[in-house]
Amino acid sequence: MNELTFKEAQAQVDAWISKFEEGYFPPLVQIARLVEELGELSRSVSHATGVKKPKANETLHSVEEEIGDMLFVLTCLANSLHISLADVFAQTMHKVDIRDTSRWTLKNREDNP
Numbered sequence: 001m002n003e004l005t006f007k008e009a010q011a012q013v014d015a016w017i018s019k020f021e022e023g024y025f026p027p028l029v030q031i032a033r034l035v036e037e038l039g040e041l042s043r044s045v046s047h048a049t050g051v052k053k054p055k056a057n058e059t060l061h062s063v064e065e066e067i068g069d070m071l072f073v074l075t076c077l078a079n080s081l082h083i084s085l086a087d088v089f090a091q092t093m094h095k096v097d098i099r100d101t102s103r104w105t106l107k108n109r110e111d112n113p
Contacts, residue, residue: 024080
């Protein structure tokens with residue numbers, strides 16, 4: 001698979017959503033969908049790590065599939081609110097770099113290029 005930039009992913013999702021008259025769901029509906037997908041991701045992680053065994057009739061989805069679903073819904077939400085994922089990701093990385101760098105134990109210089 002090819003690697004997408006956030007901008008390309010947002011454009012791809014927008015092109016797909018734009019094919020339909022309904023367009024994007026309202027933001028609160030998208031939040032509800034995101035919470036639903038988070039629950040499905042939680043279940044998949046729980047099953048994958050052996051913490052909880054699946055029910056006999058339960059359809060299992062991979063952790064990767066559930067992360068993909070979350071990314072899709074999160075991208076829809078960002079698009080509908082005209083938010084650049086690239087910009088907010090860069091802002092968040094800057095924030096955690098400043099806020100949390102001294103919070104954790106750095107690896108040795110040789111181990112951390």
